[in-house]
Amino acid sequence: MENNAVCVNEVTHHFGDFTALKQMSFAVKQGQTMALLGHNGAGKSTLIKIILGLIKPDIGEVSLMGGANEGSSSMSSQGVPVRLGYLPENVSFYDKLTGEEILHYFAALKGVSKAKVATLIEEFGLDYAKDRQLKTYSKGMKQRLGFAQAILSEPDILLLDEPTVGLDPHASQFLYSKIAALKQTGCAVIVCTHELSLIEPHIDTAMIVAKGERLALGSLAQLRALSGLKIQLKCEGLADLAEKEPLLSRLYRHDALYFDREQQDQVVRCLTSQYGKFGFSIMEPGLAEIYRHFMAESESSHQALALTPSLNAQSKTSLKARLFSPFFGMKNV
Numbered sequence: 438m439e440n441n442a443v444c445v446n447e448v449t450h451h452f453g454d455f456t457a458l459k460q461m462s463f464a465v466k467q468g469q470t471m472a473l474l475g476h477n478g479a480g481k482s483t484l485i486k487i488i489l490g491l492i493k494p495d496i497g498e499v500s501l502m503g504g505a506n507e508g509s510s511s512m513s514s515q516g517v518p519v520r521l522g523y524l525p526e527n528v529s530f531y532d533k534l535t536g537e538e539i540l541h542y543f544a545a546l547k548g549v550s551k552a553k554v555a556t557l558i559e560e561f562g563l564d565y566a567k568d569r570q571l572k573t574y575s576k577g578m579k580q581r582l583g584f585a586q587a588i589l590s591e592p593d594i595l596l597l598d599e600p601t602v603g604l605d606p607h608a609s610q611f612l613y614s615k616i617a618a619l620k621q622t623g624c625a626v627i628v629c630t631h632e633l634s635l636i637e638p639h640i641d642t643a644m645i646v647a648k649g650e651r652l653a654l655g656s657l658a659q660l661r662a663l664s665g666l667k668i669q670l671k672c673e674g675l676a677d678l679a680e681k682e683p684l685l686s687r688l689y690r691h692d693a694l695y696f697d698r699e700q701q702d703q704v705v706r707c708l709t710s711q712y713g714k715f716g717f718s719i720m721e722p723g724l725a726e727i728y729r730h731f732m733a734e735s736e737s738s739h740q741a742l743a744l745t746p747s748l749n750a751q752s753k754t755s756l757k758a759r760l761f762s763p764f765f766g767m768k769n770v
């Protein structure tokens with residue numbers, strides 16, 4: 438696609454005998470945010486390092502702004518240098534420098550003015566500590582400084598590895614408001630995080646990975662549909678209604694109604710116009726629930742494979758393809 442800022446195509450990478458990433462493909466468009474989700478050791482940081490050009494994948498390609506990936510010297514398809522911003526998982530700068538000196542150092546490297554540094558220091562609430570050595574900073578202060586460093590050059594592509602770890606709720610909200618402003622300028626953002634409820638309102642897409650493989654990719658709505666998880670509706674007197682109304686009876690279990698998005702209008706119409714029920718709560722599966730669903734599905738498919746040692750390699754591949762199919766494990770009411 439023309440406006441893909443990041444395009445990862447069939448990337449596989451090994452560390453010795455260990456396969457850290459397997460045939461990973463995805464794209465992030467300009468002005469969009471993708472959450473990169475997975476268990477510890479799933480391969481998220483490795484993927485980020487491959488996008489940064491710090492690791493060259495064994496197989497596959499990465500394209501940044503339509504051009505080949507050369508890390509910090511990448512050029513877009515228009516021959517313009519690609520500006521990359523990166524916040525690593527563990528922010529570690531030279532700790533005898535002050536906060537301001539660190540930002541001045543990176544500003545000089547990236548050709549950014551000292552005035553911009555002063556603005557960022559103030560915006561990030563670090564003015565009071567700008568002359569203090571980094572070793573006196575708290576975890577959250579270092580994180581804020583790291584984020585300021587990552588966005589100094591108004592990047593085309595921003596890669597954030599666990600950006601909200603150590604941040605208080607106010608600072609996390611500020612970080613996501615900065616991301617929203619950057620997206621308006623066309624910046625593509627990839628965020629690795631385990632804080633799913635925090636990132637959920639801010640994403641355009643999410644990719645869930647496990648053991649170096651892509652389990653699911655899409656918008657929240659697409660992931661919901663792919664997971665087959667149902668919308669839940671609760672209201673008073675539901676058990677009685679379910680007894681007399683066949684539509685509700687089919688959807689009723691454990692004191693609630695469970696249905697797909699396409700059925701929602703019909704259910705709500707039935708409750709309101711037929712039974713005069715207006716006080717109800719509707720809950721859609723959130724990112725955390727969707728994530729747990731795909732992780733559980735992946736775990737059970739790996740167990741199924743482990744329990745069938747007699748299968749040859751070809752049969753295992755075909756069983757795996759079936760287990761990982763979007764339609765495997767779809768729950769029907």
Ligand SMILES: Nc1ncnc2c1ncn2[C@@H]1O[C@H](COP(=O)(O)OP(=O)(O)OP(=O)(O)O)[C@@H](O)[C@H]1O
Binds near residue numbers: 455480482484526
């Ligand atoms: N330089 C390396 N040498 C050998 N193995 C490595 C190296 N870097 C990463 N790995 C292994 O690759 C796998 C993926 O690691 P990676 O850091 O990408 O995971 P992650 O998803 O970012 O995990 P976390 O959520 O814990 O940060 C892990 O099993 C890790 O031990």
